[in-house]
Amino acid sequence: MIILVSSKITQSTIQSSLGKPEYSYFFLLKEFLPVLKRIGEVITVTLDQVDTLYQQYREQGQQVIFLSISPPQQTPTNLQCPTVCLFAWEFPDTPDQPWDNNPGNDWRYVFSRIAGVIACSEESAQAVRNIMGPDYPVIALPAPIWPQYQHLLPETGWEPGKPGRVLEFSGHVIDSRVLGLSADGLVQHLPRPATISSKALSPKPDPGVLRLSARLFSQWVSALFRRYMLLATSLPTGPEPPPSMIGTQPVDNCRLELSGVVFCSMFSPSDGRKNWTDIVTAFCWAFRDTPDATLILKMTHHDLESYRIFLLTMLSRLAPFQCRVLTLHGYLSDQQYRELISASDFYVNASTGEGLCLPLMEFLSAGKPALAARHTAMLDYLDEQVALVVQSSVEPACWSHDPVGILRTRRHRINWQSLMEGYRQAYQLAQNDAPAYRCLSRNAWERMKAFADPSVVVAPMSRLFAAVQPSEPRVSGQRSMP
Known part of the structure; x- marks a missing residue:
């Protein structure tokens, strides 16, 4: 054929x-x-x-x-x-x-x-x-996809929270540990423009007064615009981070040392279905006082500037927190991707709907448990045997390519509290119950063998x-x- x-x-x-x-x-x-x-x-x-x-x-x-x-x-x-x-x-x-x-x-x-x-x-x-x-x-x-990742699972199983893990990456890296995050930089106190007393105005004002009023109004508009731009684009205050760590320049062969419990999620930041703000906010809230929890965000997008300011602003609003948020922007080779899977302990998905979710399937095929909701395509392969399941509910939605946005269909709203508590449950599992973690891991490997092997x-x-x-x-x- x-x-x-x-x-x-x-x-x-x-x-x-x-x-x-x-x-x-x-x-x-x-x-x-x-x-x-x-x-x-x-x-x-x-x-x-x-x-x-x-x-x-x-x-x-x-x-x-x-x-x-x-x-x-x-x-x-x-x-x-x-x-x-x-x-x-x-x-x-x-x-x-x-x-x-x-x-x-x-x-x-x-x-x-x-x-x-x-x-x-x-x-x-x-x-x-x-x-x-x-x-x-x-x-x-x-x-x-199972054969490509099944060999990553060691014979003795994964050791969650393993110290001394290293991930090498070439691209843009944004590390919350070196940013000096603070919400103070998001608020700017600008001087108010001078005002004119109403007594100075007359039914037929002098042309000079009109010009002054127009100039003051222009100053007020300019000040308002500057305030808006500062809120939208200013970087957080604090120690100036290295340029490579705020995404202004790519890093060649950056060596990232990982410790504690490592969560990972991959998505396009421009895809609203991925609901990645919940992934970040629930993580930072769950581990505000936990320095050995790390969230890796692997962004699949060609334009760093499409999300960099939004990400930095969100992290600044969440600060201070002791956990680590590590954002990677750049193309991963097949070998680098496998190293990312090996360095992670859990894969996180908080989407409102999935057509398949290849990264989730790939992590499961390597024996990495998930923290995810059970809906849409994930109904075919995800349950409590291979993942910590996040609660969700149905709400009205529009089809993704409908330019009008009419609510003709449905999507799944993630329960933020359930996601946040799921993070903590996963952390406790990895830190205090390695046998239960390895059971989830082995179940994930077996599940994907039966579900996503070419012979099937x-x-x-x-x-x-x-x-x-x-x-x-x-x-x-x-x-x-x-």
């Missing part, structure tokens, strides 16, 4: 694309490639090459499939080649209304014009069946590809909608 795949983001552009819409589909394609290569010959193409190659290989008697690893609204619907859309989705239902003069935003339009669908969670697969009918060719498959994914994917093959040369058309 010939499997044609395409990706807007490639290995050469991923570093400059981090945090942009759909950047995570590059990693999804990367994780599925080993399975695709077991099924057939994989050829990376551009969209204008698909039908030409389809006709060419069909004439040779080959079965051909085009796998579009992208959101459904970006999946082409006018190809002769049988098209299967592989996507991750974080809501319990799918868009069934068009907008922006794009009929593809109504996913029924897309699904009725392609051969089949691979969703990355059971919830998403059911959402497709809900709008297309129970007989629509859709399956739920996770990214088969190959068979159902092969069956779907075979089922959607046309018996006659395909002509682009429309599947009837229920």
Whole structure:
């Protein structure tokens, strides 16, 4: 079988694309490639090459499939080649209304014009069946990532809170320990502009007085604007931190020493679903008086300035605290990423919805327990056997690509108190109950072996590809909608 795949983001552009819409589909394609290569010959193409190659290989008697690893609204619907859309989705239902003069935003339009669908969670697969009918060719498959990380778990198990851990990183580093954080720098007492007595004004004021009033008003507006800018952009007061530690310059081979209990979370700071303010505030509140607790924030974004001021302001408002918040901005090589996993004790997720959450699955595959809520895609693999579960509740939401923001769907609101208490419970577990920690760790490793091993994914994917093959040369058309 010939499997044609395409990706807007490639290995050469991923570093400059981090945090942009759909950047995570590059990693999804990367994780599925080993399975695709077991099924057939994989050829990376551009969209204008698909039908030409389809006709060419069909004439040779080959079965051909085009796998579009992208959101459904970006999946082409006018190809002769049988098209299967592989996507991750974080809501319990799918868009069934068009907008922006794009009929593809109504996913029924897309699904009725392609051969089949691979969703990355059971919830998403059911959402497709809900709008297309129970007989629509859709399956739920996770990214088969377990083999890449399963060897990280030592034979004797992880030792939580292990001293002397070192993480080497090249990029921008923001370390709360060296910032001299203080909320004092967020408040500026500016001199008030001079005022004019009302007695000095007359029904027909002198032109000079008018000019003076206008100048004073301008000064007042300028002072107000300066105050706003200081609140929005001023750095906290205190000792001047080294430039490399506030993100102004990248650091080459920075050596970070870690101790105590280390929590880690990875996300794009521009993705509101990740709810990372709760991750930071709950951590700093839980460990205000605990110096041996560390939170590593691995930011996946191409622009440091898109979040740096917000992060520093938030940390300043939380100060003083004795725990450590370590923010890493930069691209990690595969080896550096594995070192980050090994140096961490828990992975933290506080999102309002997940289409899959590859980092969480990767940490679990290495035997690292999680602190996370159980909803959306995480329902497929997360429970109390592998994680400390954070409570959440349902609230109205809009679909992530809806420009109007109409509340048509639902998301999951994290219980902040439960997250904060979960941090403390995880800390106590790591410090005082190593056997219980290792039990969670081993359960996580076993769970991901049964859930995300290639052997689990190959068979159902092969069956779907075979089922959607046309018996006659395909002509682009429309599947009837229920």
